[in-house]
Amino acid sequence: MQTPIYLDNAATSHPKPEEVYRAVNQVMRAGASAGRGSYQQALSAERLVFETREILADFFAVNASDRFVFTLNATAAINQALFGLLKVGDRVVTTRLEHNSVTRPLRALQDRGIVVEKVPADPLTGIVSPDDLKSCCLAAPTRLLLVNHCSNVYGALQPIEELGRWCREQGILFMVDGSQSAGCLPINLQALDVDLFVAPGHKGLLGPQGTGFLYVAKGLQLTPLMYGGTGGNSHSDLPPVDLPERLECGTLNLPGIAGLQAAVQFLQRMGINQVRATEKQLVKKIIDGLNSLEAVTVYGPADLDRRGSAISSNIKGYDPAEVGFLLDQRNVCVRAGLHCAPDAHRTIGTYPQGTIRVSPGLLTTEADIEQFIARLDALLRQKS
Numbered sequence: 001m002q003t004p005i006y007l008d009n010a011a012t013s014h015p016k017p018e019e020v021y022r023a024v025n026q027v028m029r030a031g032a033s034a035g036r037g038s039y040q041q042a043l044s045a046e047r048l049v050f051e052t053r054e055i056l057a058d059f060f061a062v063n064a065s066d067r068f069v070f071t072l073n074a075t076a077a078i079n080q081a082l083f084g085l086l087k088v089g090d091r092v093v094t095t096r097l098e099h100n101s102v103t104r105p106l107r108a109l110q111d112r113g114i115v116v117e118k119v120p121a122d123p124l125t126g127i128v129s130p131d132d133l134k135s136c137c138l139a140a141p142t143r144l145l146l147v148n149h150c151s152n153v154y155g156a157l158q159p160i161e162e163l164g165r166w167c168r169e170q171g172i173l174f175m176v177d178g179s180q181s182a183g184c185l186p187i188n189l190q191a192l193d194v195d196l197f198v199a200p201g202h203k204g205l206l207g208p209q210g211t212g213f214l215y216v217a218k219g220l221q222l223t224p225l226m227y228g229g230t231g232g233n234s235h236s237d238l239p240p241v242d243l244p245e246r247l248e249c250g251t252l253n254l255p256g257i258a259g260l261q262a263a264v265q266f267l268q269r270m271g272i273n274q275v276r277a278t279e280k281q282l283v284k285k286i287i288d289g290l291n292s293l294e295a296v297t298v299y300g301p302a303d304l305d306r307r308g309s310a311i312s313s314n315i316k317g318y319d320p321a322e323v324g325f326l327l328d329q330r331n332v333c334v335r336a337g338l339h340c341a342p343d344a345h346r347t348i349g350t351y352p353q354g355t356i357r358v359s360p361g362l363l364t365t366e367a368d369i370e371q372f373i374a375r376l377d378a379l380l381r382q383k384s
């Protein structure tokens, strides 16, 4: 059996830093729930949750840790943001690159009377023109502009700094799906003029599955999506007014949060610029390797500065599902198909079969990539 090569970090990062596994284990053995008791174990659980919020706030350069709401994943954060914000008659402008975790809640909201407009991306690069987004926003009164920072299909990065500034000037709320960029690129939430930002904890942030967060800028109040116990204000049958408790009911995923804390501290020690430089190098190596093979088409921006870590390609004469299957037989984990983003594939012209998506992570090695390219080359030679 060949050694496994994991190149599906856009789904969830693997491996995680050793200290993440250790932190999860330690916290599970310690017991107790955060905010649910005044004994020592419960208080240290509460401290761990508080510290993790502080670490996240520091990592994303914003002085407001109480505005970070822990969620199960990015999807839960997106649903809380959209259902908690939008009212009948509101207009939302978004892109044709969004993941189903955005398009499906928006579709459900559309059925309830919210107006949704989707702006197309450039088919070659996957970049959405900021001017097109702005003119769509100005075509009718708009409540929210929602943009995917890094496409999970094209890897294309959208100019969120420019869009945030513009939305602030126009009085339009700005939301960013940072699912493929958080932990991979420097993101300064204070400077970004972003009102809502969502991220999974388990992708670029290198934390465990079952983690994610929603950042809500100061001054914005959302209606909770779920109601229940929060450990405080127990006399009232209303949810707390203040964040984060307002949007966090039920027992928190303490092992996940402990793992996320260890993961973000790992990233902090490395430094986000070094993280970005390392991942960029891995992306370059994969693209160069794919381009060295005959009949491979790589999609997305040629400029590495406009790219995150998801690399989509196709091989002439092959269905992507077949390539995924053949690579799996050689113990290479990549993702074939539509990647929960059918509109992005309609844009490239790869709908309905999709593409083969290869996504390295921070702990992917150069040797992994060399092996991947060698195994892909061998299977193409075998078949031809």
Ligand SMILES: Cc1ncc(COP(=O)(O)O)c(C=O)c1O
Pocket (backbone or CB within 6 Å): 010, 011, 073, 074, 075, 076, 099, 101, 102, 148, 150, 151, 152, 177, 179, 180, 200, 201, 212
């Ligand atoms: C762009 C984008 N948004 C949202 C999500 C959903 O993330 P999660 O699985 O953490 O809910 C993904 C996951 O692949 C994604 O790529």
